[in-house]
Amino acid sequence: MPALTDPALKDADPTIAELIAQEERRETDKLRLIASENYASRAVLEATGSVLANKYSEGYAGKRYYEGQQIVDQVELLAIARIRELFGAEHVNVQPYSGSPANLAVYLAFCQPGDPVLGLALPAGGHLTHGWGVSITGKYFASQGYGVRREDQRIDFDDVRRLALEHRPKLLWCGTTAYPRLLDFARFREIADEVGAILCADIAHIAGLVAGGVHPSPVGIADVVTSTTHKTFRGPRGGMILCKEEHARAIDRAVFPGLQGGPHNHTTAGIAVAAGEALKPEFKSYAQGVVDNAKALAEALLSRGFDLVTGGTDNHLILIDLTSKQVPGKVAAQALDRAGIVANYNSVPFDPRKPFDPSGLRIGTPSLTSRGMGPGEMVRLADFMDQVVKDPSDEPALARIAGEVRELCSSFPPPGIIQA
Numbered sequence: 001m002p003a004l005t006d007p008a009l010k011d012a013d014p015t016i017a018e019l020i021a022q023e024e025r026r027e028t029d030k031l032r033l034i035a036s037e038n039y040a041s042r043a044v045l046e047a048t049g050s051v052l053a054n055k056y057s058e059g060y061a062g063k064r065y066y067e068g069q070q071i072v073d074q075v076e077l078l079a080i081a082r083i084r085e086l087f088g089a090e091h092v093n094v095q096p097y098s099g100s101p102a103n104l105a106v107y108l109a110f111c112q113p114g115d116p117v118l119g120l121a122l123p124a125g126g127h128l129t130h131g132w133g134v135s136i137t138g139k140y141f142a143s144q145g146y147g148v149r150r151e152d153q154r155i156d157f158d159d160v161r162r163l164a165l166e167h168r169p170k171l172l173w174c175g176t177t178a179y180p181r182l183l184d185f186a187r188f189r190e191i192a193d194e195v196g197a198i199l200c201a202d203i204a205h206i207a208g209l210v211a212g213g214v215h216p217s218p219v220g221i222a223d224v225v226t227s228t229t230h231k232t233f234r235g236p237r238g239g240m241i242l243c244k245e246e247h248a249r250a251i252d253r254a255v256f257p258g259l260q261g262g263p264h265n266h267t268t269a270g271i272a273v274a275a276g277e278a279l280k281p282e283f284k285s286y287a288q289g290v291v292d293n294a295k296a297l298a299e300a301l302l303s304r305g306f307d308l309v310t311g312g313t314d315n316h317l318i319l320i321d322l323t324s325k326q327v328p329g330k331v332a333a334q335a336l337d338r339a340g341i342v343a344n345y346n347s348v349p350f351d352p353r354k355p356f357d358p359s360g361l362r363i364g365t366p367s368l369t370s371r372g373m374g375p376g377e378m379v380r381l382a383d384f385m386d387q388v389v390k391d392p393s394d395e396p397a398l399a400r401i402a403g404e405v406r407e408l409c410s411s412f413p414p415p416g417i418i419q420a
């Protein structure tokens with residue numbers, strides 16, 4: 001349990017307890033805009049910090065390699081049942097340790113080393129594990145990356161189809177980490193069918209939006225759907241795979257024994273709790289709020305002269321191209337952090353700058369929405385960002401903004417953190 005509430009950690013290890021307390025303060029006092037982060041509820045944190053962490057459970061419910069699974073089987077079956085209900089999936093595996101292992105399990109289930117695969121290129125907004133060169137998925141498979149169109153920065157389906165026909169991938173990925181628009185899963189399905197590829201949708205970023213009904217679902221369209229559980233979905237750090245029944249055995253065997261040992265049962269319990277929360281009507285309002293806030297923030301930034309990749313957003317994420325502001329993404333991100341606003345620098349499509357010093361800034365609204373902030377706060381945030389980007393080296397101004405941010409944050413206590 002976090003240091004502010006549980007004396008056991010403070011007594012046993014005051015150093016770690018103090019560091020956790022500092023992180024609680026940081027997450028309370030700052031505006032967290034990293035699009036892949038959120039606040040898990042107190043209930044999710046409690047389940048994740050439970051004695052279930054003590055138990056080994058290789059295998060699946062009813063077929064384990066260790067005894068003593070009376071409780072763990074129930075936890076895992078509950079998590080599976082809730083995720084199935086939420087997404088309407090035929091088969092669910094909640095054992096992947098996170099998103100990257102979930103994606104590796106898909107390769108293992110359907111590909112041999114050297115097989116052709118196709119995914120959105122990292123600089124265009126894809127993920128490392130969709131076949132990018134420095135990832136094991138780019139080294140062990142013959143991967144190709146499709147891109148976005150230069151004119152509107154949206155996924156270039158002509159490029160996807162051309163590469164698919166030329167390359168005949170075994171596995172076609174759709175899914176993004178820095179793409180602010182809805183994904184057309186049906187269009188990907190058509191291309192996958194044309195070349196006989198397995199279609200995998202990685203919905204790590206948008207799982208909460210899909211569950212909340214504000215983004216179209218790939219379930220029933222893609223053969224396999226992978227996700228993390230801690231981004232818009234607001235659960236613990238974990239992963240899950242949803243698939244059609246015909247692929248259930250291949251996926252389960254790929255996760256265990258193919259890739260992993262014992263599942264993290266404490267995480268499974270946290271996923272079950274998060275799925276229970278996502279089944280409640282309030283979750284739909286949260287998901288709608290995430291999108292409404294992103295649109296409000298995008299509008300407010302556009303009206304302050306910021307250039308947004310694709311011109312706006314349909315989801316939780318905004319990608320800002322700072323080229324016209326003549327401030328590199330890293331300089332802006334570091335100055336924003338000093339002003340109490342946490343984002344990450346990011347490449348933009350066709351970025352002339354290097355990935356470690358790119359032109360863009362990626363921001364998102366899940367964490368702010370979980371705190372209860374709305375469109376009015378998004379306008380204030382755009383004002384803060386505008387001031388910071390105008391002069392990222394004006395330290396007195398950054399310190400003043402950090403104070404204003406702290407004051408704003410104090411009216412919106414984040415879920416999961418008990419205030420001292």
Ligand code: DSN
Nearest residue numbers: 035036099127177178
């Ligand atoms: N894809 C990373 C992110 O979106 O932040 C996590 O893997």
